[in-house]
Amino acid sequence: MTPPIPDTLISRLTSAGAVTFFTGAGVSAESGVPTFRGTDGIWAKFKPEELANLSAFMKNPELVWEWYRARKTIIATVRPNAGHFALAAMEALFPGCTLITQNIDNLHRRAGSRHILELHGNIERNYCLKCGAPYGDEDLPQTEGVPRCSRAGCAGLIRPDVVWFGEMLPEDEWDAAVRASAAADVFFSVGTSGIVYPAASLPLTAKQQGAFLVEINPEPTSLTRSVDLFLQGLSGEILPAIVERVKEKRIVG
Numbered sequence: 473m474t475p476p477i478p479d480t481l482i483s484r485l486t487s488a489g490a491v492t493f494f495t496g497a498g499v500s501a502e503s504g505v506p507t508f509r510g511t512d513g514i515w516a517k518f519k520p521e522e523l524a525n526l527s528a529f530m531k532n533p534e535l536v537w538e539w540y541r542a543r544k545t546i547i548a549t550v551r552p553n554a555g556h557f558a559l560a561a562m563e564a565l566f567p568g569c570t571l572i573t574q575n576i577d578n579l580h581r582r583a584g585s586r587h588i589l590e591l592h593g594n595i596e597r598n599y600c601l602k603c604g605a606p607y608g609d610e611d612l613p614q615t616e617g618v619p620r621c622s623r624a625g626c627a628g629l630i631r632p633d634v635v636w637f638g639e640m641l642p643e644d645e646w647d648a649a650v651r652a653s654a655a656a657d658v659f660f661s662v663g664t665s666g667i668v669y670p671a672a673s674l675p676l677t678a679k680q681q682g683a684f685l686v687e688i689n690p691e692p693t694s695l696t697r698s699v700d701l702f703l704q705g706l707s708g709e710i711l712p713a714i715v716e717r718v719k720e721k722r723i724v725g
């Protein structure tokens with residue numbers, strides 16, 4: 473059931489200069505992309521340390537590539553859901569809107585969002601570990617085994633352009649995400665368990681700098697006790713309801 477959207481939230485939104493959304497795997501759950509930590513989550517079946525870090529890749533690049541190819545296939549076959557489309561609509565409603573995502577699935581862009589800060593990379597991109605050359609999925613030199621760089625004299629291992637455990641976040645994205653969090657009048661944390669740092673610090677940065685902090689999630693998380701408003705439910709239902717209410721208010725008000 474979609475919880476009621478309080479008038480105070482809609483008023484704050486319609487008078488806000490900067491609105492920032494921070495998303496996690498939960499926004500893609502209704503598209504059929506498994507989350508990481510639910511009972512059916514990715515990390516219930518696979519150990520992150522076996523797949524999502526550089527030393528695992530160097531030890532067994534075949535296994536890591538097999539796993540990422542399987543995830544690429546799932547992601548290529550799913551579609552953005554109503555929550556992704558609502559976030560794209562928010563960009564049109566609020567000129568000072570920033571979308572920060574931990575997701576690597578590219579569904580925000582496919583739904584039409586343009587100003588996206590991808591903190592953990594993007595599964596549709598890849599790069600050569602040796603020379604840094606970028607490769608889109610369509611440019612990967614081979615469809616099985618470990619792809620290698622096709623630049624003259626390189627032949628380095630190609631890896632997915634995603635952030636693995638123990639790696640730094642992309643600096644420009646991270647700096648911009650901190651700025652957008654600190655500047656937010658209203659900050660939404662949507663579909664994230666909020667336990668992977670440094671990303672999980674952003675909602676608290678926003679709150680410390682005076683943002684009204686809203687969380688959308690079917691389950692309480694470690695952030696819930698710090699938020700100003702907890703909207704308990706599915707992002708694919710709550711986000712479109714907020715868009716509708718903001719549009720109504722703009723027409724009436």
Ligand code: OAD
Nearest residue numbers: 496497498501507508509574663664665668689691706707
């Ligand atoms: P998690 O799997 O940790 O959390 C997903 C959250 O989404 C949970 O709190 C769920 O309750 C919530 N959720 C499930 N369905 C939802 C729905 N329909 N609407 C709204 N919320 C829903 O995923 P993340 O928080 O994204 O990092 O995980 C953070 C990072 O940990 C990921 O980016 C990834 C992972 O390891 C890297 O790969 C570096």
